[in-house]
Amino acid sequence: MASSGGEAPRSVGSMGWLTESAVQPRQARSIKVDQASVVNLKATLYAAEEELKVGGTADHRRKAKPVSVVSAKTAERDSKAAQQEALEAEERVKKMHDKVALYQRLAAAGQPDGNDDNGLLVDFERKSWIADAGFVPAGQEPNEPEASHSAPSVLDQFRKTLTHVEKQMVREIEAETDTARKRFEDMQAKRQHDIEQRKAMLRERKKRKTAATTTSTETGQTAISMRTAEPET
Incomplete structure (x- = not known):
């Protein structure tokens, strides 16, 4: 198709070249860096590598030491606390077993031993009366309810001990x-x-x-x- 003015005809093609040009790799551009900057960069890199070989920078060593001390103290304290808790748990279990054994022994015997001075205030005879509803203690009427929670009886029982x-x-x-x-x-x-x-x-x-x-x-x-x-x- 000829255009007015004598210009050459322009062909209308696909617009896909815009997308294709965006994903195609571009030619690398050279960055202008002077020689002094390259030398300084190499010197800095070399110094950093030497410090890492020695064992880290001075700031890193100064910061790492307190952290390690605190961590060691914390670990030691946690270990001691865990050991103390384990000992306390074992002691509690042992005391509980002793109490259970003593309670069973006293309940079976009816009253504490003469050599045991633990000052026990448990009246196993009264507990057996309460447990057995059909049993009536001596000196008590069958139809009379036992005042187990009355104040005088509690005080009298306390005075006996x-x-x-x-x-x-x-x-x-x-x-x-x-x-x-x-x-x-x-x-x-x-x-x-x-x-x-x-x-x-x-x-x-x-x-x-x-x-x-x-x-x-x-x-x-x-x-x-x-x-x-x-x-x-």
């Missing part, structure tokens, strides 16, 4: 408690008495003030009446 010194201490504490209670009651009664006296004084003062006001009013009225009754001269 006390030694002579502990009983003396309990008596002293009870005496001090009674004295303190009596002192508090006396102080409370005295305070109430003082309050009543103060109220009585206030009532008396108010009564006197009211009487004085009434007397003054009556005196004024009497004076006015006398002036009104006087004859005019």
Whole structure:
């Protein structure tokens, strides 16, 4: 097709050359680097390689040492803690086995041995009574329920397990408690008495003030009446 103006005809081809040119490898371009920069780069690379051969830079050695010490201390502390926990666990298991064996032995015997001074407060006889509903202890009516949780029975059972010194201490504490209670009651009664006296004084003062006001009013009225009754001269 001829164009106006005498130009040569232009063929319209495919536009795929744009995509193809984008994925095709391009020709390498030379980078202009002066000789001094290349020498400096090689010197820096050589120094870094030498430091790595020696064992790392000074900063790396300075930072690596504290980290290693802290890690060693942490590992040692964790190891000790794990060993301590293992020992405590073994000790707890051992104590638990001892308690189970002792409980079974005492439950089978009914009461503790004479040579065992562990101060046990478990009444296995009472526990057996509670477990066996059909058994009635001596001196107790069959239809009477056992007051196992009443306060007097608990206190009596507690007193039976006390030694002579502990009983003396309990008596002293009870005496001090009674004295303190009596002192508090006396102080409370005295305070109430003082309050009543103060109220009585206030009532008396108010009564006197009211009487004085009434007397003054009556005196004024009497004076006015006398002036009104006087004859005019």
